[in-house]
Amino acid sequence: MKPPDTSETDKKAIREMEEAWNKAGAAKDAAAYVAFYTDDAHVLMPNAPLLTGKAAIKDAVKPMMADPNFSITLTPTRLEVSKGGDMAYTQGSYKMTFSDVRGNKFEDEGKYLTIYRKLADGSWKAVEDTMMSDLPLPPPQE
Numbered sequence: 001m002k003p004p005d006t007s008e009t010d011k012k013a014i015r016e017m018e019e020a021w022n023k024a025g026a027a028k029d030a031a032a033y034v035a036f037y038t039d040d041a042h043v044l045m046p047n048a049p050l051l052t053g054k055a056a057i058k059d060a061v062k063p064m065m066a067d068p069n070f071s072i073t074l075t076p077t078r079l080e081v082s083k084g085g086d087m088a089y090t091q092g093s094y095k096m097t098f099s100d101v102r103g104n105k106f107e108d109e110g111k112y113l114t115i116y117r118k119l120a121d122g123s124w125k126a127v128e129d130t131m132m133s134d135l136p137l138p139p140p141q142e
Contacts (some may be wrong), residue, residue, distance in 0.1 A: 028065040038125045045131065
């Protein structure tokens, strides 16, 4: 017997969850932001080591969110749910502002890919998360 197709319900739940995730980022609430990850999640950020697990993710996110210039907005452009209904991904663009090493305001934009797992309680959490900047690399120094 074929299981019921819950993809539209799942997509709605993921969209709502991502809106709440954006709000947690806007509020600079590291604990709320990290709550959207599974306990065993991985985050792959540019120019940083692989982050594994909520504690490592929170340790990386907390100082970013303490930065007075910090802001992040994710705009999903694609959302797919697996036929089995247990995995999904979103792809989209992001805009982020933060302080550079000199304390100057720096604006970045790029793309992201987040893979979600459906948990036993029916909620969705991010299990893999990565972002890549669209900014060009600086020219080589001579």
